[in-house]
Amino acid sequence: MRDFPTCLGENGVQVGNGSCSSVNRVSQNTVICVYTCKLLDLSCLITITWSKNLMGQCHSVEISDLSGQSLSKFVLKPTLFSKRKGFKSLDILNSVKIGLFWDLSSAHFGSGPEPLEGFYLALVCDNEMVLLIGDMKKEAFRKTSSTPSIKNATFISKREHMFGKRLFGTRVQFHDDGPVHELTIECDTAHDFRLVVSLDSKIAMLVKRIQWKFRGNHTIWVDGAAVEVFWDIHNWLFGTAFGDAVFVxxxxxPTTTEKTLVGRRAFSGPCVPQWPDCFEDSKTTGLGFSLILCVCKHD
Incomplete structure (x- = not known):
């Protein structure tokens, strides 16, 4: 098992410009989902960003090559959010045309910026549905008049900012065909000094005496498969009042493609998790899904 404290070091998890202030707790509420897919013969990364700031909610879709070089990007700004359904044609390398379709007119949102249900967002290339997210799948196929692609997109990374006092929660699907789990992280830094990670209200990981174990890693089992958990809560314990932590x-x-993606395309906010240097070994192989949580705590 990898030694997370060693490979990170004291500055392994970098923090950007300033701490998580009360303004940034609103303006930097962001979820970034990344997929790999084939657009004709071109292997691409598709990055979908859901964000919420003082102006309202917005989303963006960016298509890039495997090195992270942007090929096309579309942003639906809060001032345009009244147009909650629509279509946009995107050009890739002046030769590949992609149809972007979305319908958020009936979307239901929780506390975060990512819609939970009542929506779809779809990418169509050469009359094939290359990416479809949301629960309104029948409506999406009817609207786009497309057929399912034999080269399905793969969900490889989700990165999220979370804010709170001692309890933080999100939803996660570790495998494409697996169930969606309610993930919660509870950290008591005042009395018991323990870190608790739960899935669907069941404790999956318990770390005691976190004042001595503020960095570490542990393997849990989810849906019959191993999931390795890394944490760094040093700034929660010894940082400012608006301390931040990173959970992976x-x-x-991860493959070389995934390491490049997570390491170079991380959050551009006040809390910037960086992929541990020990994962930069080019000999590592195997596909996987990464959930990266940048958690800002306020008293």
Missing amino acids: FQTST
């Missing part, structure tokens, strides 16, 4: 949930060893 990794289903398997």
